[in-house]
Structures are given as C-alpha cells and as structure tokens.
Amino acid sequence: MAPKWQELADELRALIVNGDLKPGQTLPQIRDLVEQGKGSKTTVQAAYKALEAEGLIAPSRGHGTVVLERPVLKRLGTERYDKAKWRDGDEVAFIADRKASNRPYQRSDQTQTVSRVPAPAQVAEAHGLPAGAEVYARARLVKEQGRPTHTLTSYYRPEHVEGTRLVDPTPGPAGRGGGFRVLYEAGYEPDSMKEVLHSRMPTPQERELLQLRPGEPVVELHRTTYTADGTVIEYAIGVHAASRFSWEYRFQIPDSAHVQKGVPQK
Amino acid sequence: MAPKWQELADELRALIVNGDLKPGQTLPQIRDLVEQGKGSKTTVQAAYKALEAEGLIAPSRGHGTVVLERPVLKRLGTERYDKAKWRDGDEVAFIADRKASNRPYQRSDQTQTVSRVPAPAQVAEAHGLPAGAEVYARARLVKEQGRPTHTLTSYYRPEHVEGTRLVDPTPGPAGRGGGFRVLYEAGYEPDSMKEVLHSRMPTPQERELLQLRPGEPVVELHRTTYTADGTVIEYAIGVHAASRFSWEYRFQIPDSAHVQKGVPQK
C-alpha cells in the first residue's frame, strides 16, 4: 500500500505529463485538496514537495503552485575551445559566438577573483606538485542574462602565469581571449584536454550561489589542459546547474591493436 | 530567519562533514531530539529528509539513521569501446577487463530484451528515418553485484541487423563480443562515436528500476555510433545512477583555421 501523499503525487504528476496541466498553469490549491478529503494539509504538502523535488513544479507564495517549463539545454561541444577564438587575441570570435546563439552579451555575465592558495589534493596531483604547494586559483561565476549557470575555477602553476595579466588581483572579467590567450602568450599553447564529468546533488552553498531550485542536481567537470609536449598548464573545476547544459564529445573508437594517432594517450 | 528544520539540518550536516559522525554511524534518534526541544517530530523529520535528499544519510526503520559512505565512482573512458574487445570475437578481453577491475563476473549482471518498435523522435532523426518508422530496440539492465547501475537501450535500423543473432527474440545476455561484434560481422564496422550527456532527477519508474535512493540524480547518455563512411549504425540511450559513474574524454583542442584530422567532423 503506497502512502497517501505518494498516491496524490502520482495523480498530480499524471496530469502534468499528460499535458492536462501545462507549463505556467497552477495546480489545485492545497487547502482545496484538503477540503476534498485528499488528506491533511501536511499530507497534501508532502505530495507537492515530492513533485517540487522532481523539478516539475515550483511554489509561489500568495499566488499558487505552477507547472514549470522544461528548459532548453545548452549543448557544450569541444568547438567551444576553438583556437581561433583566443589565439588571435581579438574578441570578434567571442562576440560572433554570442550573437550566433542569440544570447545578449553583458560584461556582468562573468565575475572573477584571483588568489594564491594551497593546491587542493586533486589539483596538486594533476600539476605534479607536492601536497600543499601554492597555485593560482582563478574563480569565475558565470551568469546568463543575470542568472548564474555555473562556477569555474582554474588552477595554474605559479611559474606559468606569474607576471601575466591573469594574476592581476583587480577583480573583473578576463581580458581579450581569456586565460588561454595569456598562457599562449607566455609560451604555453593549449593543445589537448581531458574532461571528467560526474553528477551529484549540490551542497547548500552551491544551491544558494547558483540559485538552484530544490532537487536540482549539478554536474561537476574537471578539465585538464595540456601543451603539445604533455605539460599540464591548467586544471579547472566547474560546477554546472544540471538543467542548463549537456555535453557532447566525438571520438574515434580506439584500437589497442594499432598505433593511436592524434589523441593523447597519457 | 531560517526555518527551524533547516537550522537543525545545518547542525547535523556540520557533524557529518566535519567527521564527528563517520559513515556507518547512526544519527541521534528522532524522538530524542524531540525531547531535547529541537522541535516536534515533524520538524525533526523534515531536517532528516533534507539530509537524505542530499545523499548524506539513509534511514533504516527499527535500527536508526546512518551516515552513508561516499561511493567510489567508476570512470568510463573511451577505451571501454576498444575494438580489441569485440572485433576478434572472443570473450578474453571482456573477462580480463572484469578481472582487472576486481569485479566478479556474473551472467545475471546483464539482462536484455529485443523488440521491434516505432522509433522515438530522437532515434528516427539520428538514423535519418521518417517519424514512426520501425527499428529494433535492444534494452539492457546492467547490474553490478546484483545492484542495478544503469539501463542501456540500443536502436538499430532493421536492414542492419535483420537475420543476425542480435534480433533473436530469446531473452538473455548478449553473445560473444556484444552488439558491435554483430554489426562488424554484418559488414558495418563501428568506427567513431558521438556521446551527449546531461543530468536530471529520475522519473519514479527509473527510481524503482535502478533502486535509486531518494534524491539521487541520473545521467542520461545518448550515444551515436558511425561507420567510417558516416553511416549511423546504432543510437543508444543510457540512464545511469549518478553516484556510480564518471565520464572521461580526451581530445585535441580544435582549430577552425586548420584542417581537422582524426576526429569526425559531421
């Protein structure tokens, strides 16, 4: 026998997925359902909480509980790292990219702070540094039309970036071409990458920082950037609101019986 | 002023992340906290529910509420598709793989059912078929030591697999070398792939099928497999328990100013 609140949640969920309740419409009011004998207020509320955790509905005090839109996922492919966007040092490619995807550009869409910190364990390992060695951390909070979408913190070896504008302590958006441009100018041209992803529920701090609705997961992305000779020049950790992104990768099927070309083995 | 249940949740969370409460230990009993004046039973329970949704704790009726282990993520790299594992048609590579990762092999770890169904929209598009055209769907539920970890459903064009052992309606695990071996023998050698990932909360059916704890997200993976001439020979959709996997990809940083080698452009 399923709990009463679960049966009510199933009933309401069916209305939503069948389209009887469309995005933007409001669900029955909690007090009404109590009067209809669907259960006590606590019981009905439990059903609403469950649907909220599934990302189907959002409450709005004084107004009602509305059915949410299914947001469009922004697809992140490897072309977002295209050398043409940063190597030549102008912003044309960036702006063209923004325009093509129909997203207005605002300077406030990205904030960054740079600091010198002891390397977290994963960072130290990736850079081949002893535990606790100091690195530069460049933390960004990226927003889309005023709403935060993800954080991204890049870690650099001091000798790679010391004296460049990357470590300039004045907060503000990155300069022309971003961090890759700076590394390129310093003689460390980004050549290949490794990205490792997994998903989890956010910490309370992340939930607040990214303004996540209850029950929204995050995707944590660990990106290692190498030069052509295999030197690690950046280790970055991103925390993305899961409802906003998808990731796309294309690759050759490996064949351990043959020599591998083009893709770093490590 | 934060709600009372949230303050209690913060208090308990701090005990867990600080290590005062280690994995396997039990939290204070709900009735005790009620007696200590932390709130009514409903209030204390709300705090416990919140921590459960964050994946920190799990209730056990009659026993207590225990702090969960942080599970080890199994990393999925592209080498899992290595041609040596399926092209030569023996199971040596498979078993070696299992042994290397110290996971006992059981035939019941994978079940599959094959059926002929109208192609879902995304599948039809990927295969270049009209909406509603029929395809073969091969659905697997994969388990690790008896616990489900993910589902994986492959869709094939009928003319690619008709008459092969792939469409054999008898349920059971795939034969030697799996689906790729069959496609290879039929003259369609898998050559490259595209994988698209995103994360979301599971549907109630998925939560039951994968035995997900409340608040555990899933990662949905869409995999397109191509031959060397660009023909799509498989479109597969996987739903993975997020707490069990991470994905790893290595790639060259693209350069639109140059000719791309080795990686399919599409």
Added chain:
DNA sequence: TAGTGGTCTAGACCACTTC
C-alpha cells in the same frame, strides 16, 4: 517485545503576493 523511522491528522500561526 521493544525500539526505530514513516505517515497522518487538526489546527495554529507566519511570510509573501495580489488586489
């Protein structure tokens, strides 16, 4: 059998939005 967490009720009061 005792002890744990899970569900449920009826009702009070608070916080926020809308009119």
Added chain:
DNA sequence: AAGTGGTCTAGACCACTAA
C-alpha cells in the same frame, strides 16, 4: 485585506528491525 504556500505542534497509529 484576502488568499496563497510554509512552518510548526502534539499526538496517534503503522511498518519494519533486532534482540
């Protein structure tokens, strides 16, 4: 001011686990 969802209480009873 009226109406919405949010929080909280005190207490009852159920479901499951372990000794």
